[in-house]
Amino acid sequence: MRIFAALAAGLLLTGFGMAAAQPAMPGAELLPEGAGRDTTLRVCTGCHAPDVIVNRTQKAAPWSDVVQAMVEKGAEATPDETAQIAAYLKKALPETPA
Numbered sequence: 001m002r003i004f005a006a007l008a009a010g011l012l013l014t015g016f017g018m019a020a021a022q023p024a025m026p027g028a029e030l031l032p033e034g035a036g037r038d039t040t041l042r043v044c045t046g047c048h049a050p051d052v053i054v055n056r057t058q059k060a061a062p063w064s065d066v067v068q069a070m071v072e073k074g075a076e077a078t079p080d081e082t083a084q085i086a087a088y089l090k091k092a093l094p095e096t097p098a
Helices: 002-021 037-044 050-054 063-072 079-092
Strands: none
Touching: 037 050, 037 079, 063 079
């Protein structure tokens, strides 16, 4: 029984160590923490690196329009995820007037 418990504990710790050793997505630190960040990273970084999102060129366009344009170009997100991403980006990376 002790051998089983020691083996189970070892496997559990090894699993946690492997998860902790996984490198973070390069550039993910550019996006501030907040509700919707994980969804934004998952959906948007299928095509864009985080720095592309942070340094977007159409800064005067509302994020909701940008996100909708990306969905029309093939980004895979549910309507709820799209709304969550737009709300996160609006708060985390506010639009700047032209």
